[in-house]
Amino acid sequence: xxxxxxxxxxxxxxxxxxxxxxxxxxxxxxxxxxxxxxxxxxxxxxxxxxxxxxxxxxxxxxxxxxxxxxxxxxxxxxxxxxxxxxxxxxxxxxxxxxxxxxxxxxxxxxxxxxxxxxxxxxxxxxxxxxxxxxxxxxxxxxxxxxxxxxxxxxxxxxxxxxxxxxxxxxxxxxxxxxxxxxxxxxxxxxxxxxxxxxxxxxxxxxxxxxxxxxxxxxxxxxxxxxxxxxxxxxxxxxxxxxxxx
Numbered sequence: 001x002x003x004x005x006x007x008x009x010x011x012x013x014x015x016x017x018x019x020x021x022x023x024x025x026x027x028x029x030x031x032x033x034x035x036x037x038x039x040x041x042x043x044x045x046x047x048x049x050x051x052x053x054x055x056x057x058x059x060x061x062x063x064x065x066x067x068x069x070x071x072x073x074x075x076x077x078x079x080x081x082x083x084x085x086x087x088x089x090x091x092x093x094x095x096x097x098x099x100x101x102x103x104x105x106x107x108x109x110x111x112x113x114x115x116x117x118x119x120x121x122x123x124x125x126x127x128x129x130x131x132x133x134x135x136x137x138x139x140x141x142x143x144x145x146x147x148x149x150x151x152x153x154x155x156x157x158x159x160x161x162x163x164x165x166x167x168x169x170x171x172x173x174x175x176x177x178x179x180x181x182x183x184x185x186x187x188x189x190x191x192x193x194x195x196x197x198x199x200x201x202x203x204x205x206x207x208x209x210x211x212x213x214x215x216x217x218x219x220x221x222x223x224x225x226x227x228x229x230x231x232x233x234x235x236x237x238x239x240x241x242x243x244x245x
Contacts, residue, residue, distance in 0.1 A: 002032035004039065007186065010047035010193035012040055017054040024060040025104060030080045037085040047200055048192040050185045051086060051112060052096040056121065056178070059105025064243040067130065071236050076223060077104070083137040083219075086112040087211055090201045092192050096185035098178050103127060104136040110145050111137065111211075113204065116185055117171065118178035119164040129158040130242060131235040133225040140218035144211065146172065 003015045014036050018029045040049055053059060062070075062077075069075035077083075082104070086093040095112035100122045107125065109115060117123060125142065127134040134155050142151035150169060154161070167175035176184055192200060229235070 001028050002036045004036055007050070008190065008193065010045060010197075011050065011186070011189045012043065012046050012048075013050045013052065014040065015052050015054060016059060019054065021063065022060045023053050023057045023105065024063045025066060025080075025082065026063055030082060033082060033085060034080065037089055041090050044197075047091055047195065047197050048189040049086075049089060049091060049093045050096050050182075050189055051093050051109070052182065052185070053099050055099060057099040058095075058097040058101040058121070059108060060100065061103030061105045061126075064239060067239045068236070070132075070226070070230055071239065073231065076226070077135040078219060078223060082108050083111060083141075084212075084215060087208060087215070090204070091197065092200060092204055094185045094188055096181050097121065097123070098181040104138075107134075107136040107138045107141060110141045113208070114185075114188060115145070115173040116181050116188075117163040117166065117173065117175045118181050119162070119167065119175055120178050121163050122160045123163060123166060124158065124160045125154045126158045126160070128156065130238045131232060132230045133222065133228075135222045135226060137215055137218055137222070139222055140215055141211070 001018050003017060005013045007013050016023045016029060018026060023029065040046055066075065070077065086095065092114065093112040094114040094116065095109035096116050097109045098118050101109050102124055103126050106123050125134055125138050138155060142155060163175045174184060
């Protein structure tokens with residue numbers, strides 16, 4: 001489900017590969033992610049993490065079951081903190097989003113220190129497609145990383161974007177052919193691994209301090225918006241319809 005591999009000294013690859021559910025946030029995958037990032041954070045030799053998926057999938061967001069639990073009030077997206085795993089990892093994280101990144105999957109990737117997309121893949125913050133407002137810190141990290149114009153468009157329209165379209169729209173991170181994403185991420189990781197680990201940790205702490213400080217308030221606001229928007233009958237209908245039932 002989650003595979004940790006030391007690619008080179010100081011460089012760990014964290015790969016999501018729940019092929020049965022195309023890397024949706026199943027209970028097994030979410031628990032595996034939390035455990036894997038905790039293990040990486042404890043590794044005294046790790047200097048950089050490459051966070052990636054398999055094949056044409058990076059991460060596909062919430063499962064139908066989880067969305068229905070949210071609709072029924074039996075769960076909140078804050079029950080498992082996936083959104084800040086990369087942000088709170090002590091060493092730099094590279095999101096090598098070589099495949100499709102949907103909803104919370106795309107948002108999770110944006111919390112990394114470096115982001116790489118593929119031209120062929122689909123990227124979307126499709127929360128509003130289901131009729132409820134975004135969660136996972138989307139309303140905070142998208143404007144921070146992408147700028148307010150593209151962030152508002154992606155969240156309000158909930159449409160799909162191919163990586164190549166985002167590149168043409170001025171996406172502020174590399175967008176490469178899929179077969180080049182991992183090679184680029186590895187070269188970037190190598191440039192990080194040349195530095196002292198303590199220096200990398202110290203500088204990351206400084207560079208992301210405003211994100212770590214501002215995220216809790218944004219999460220509280222998103223939870224409050226979910227209380228208003230998630231329990232509409234139309235939301236259940238949309239979940240059932242869009243998941244094919």
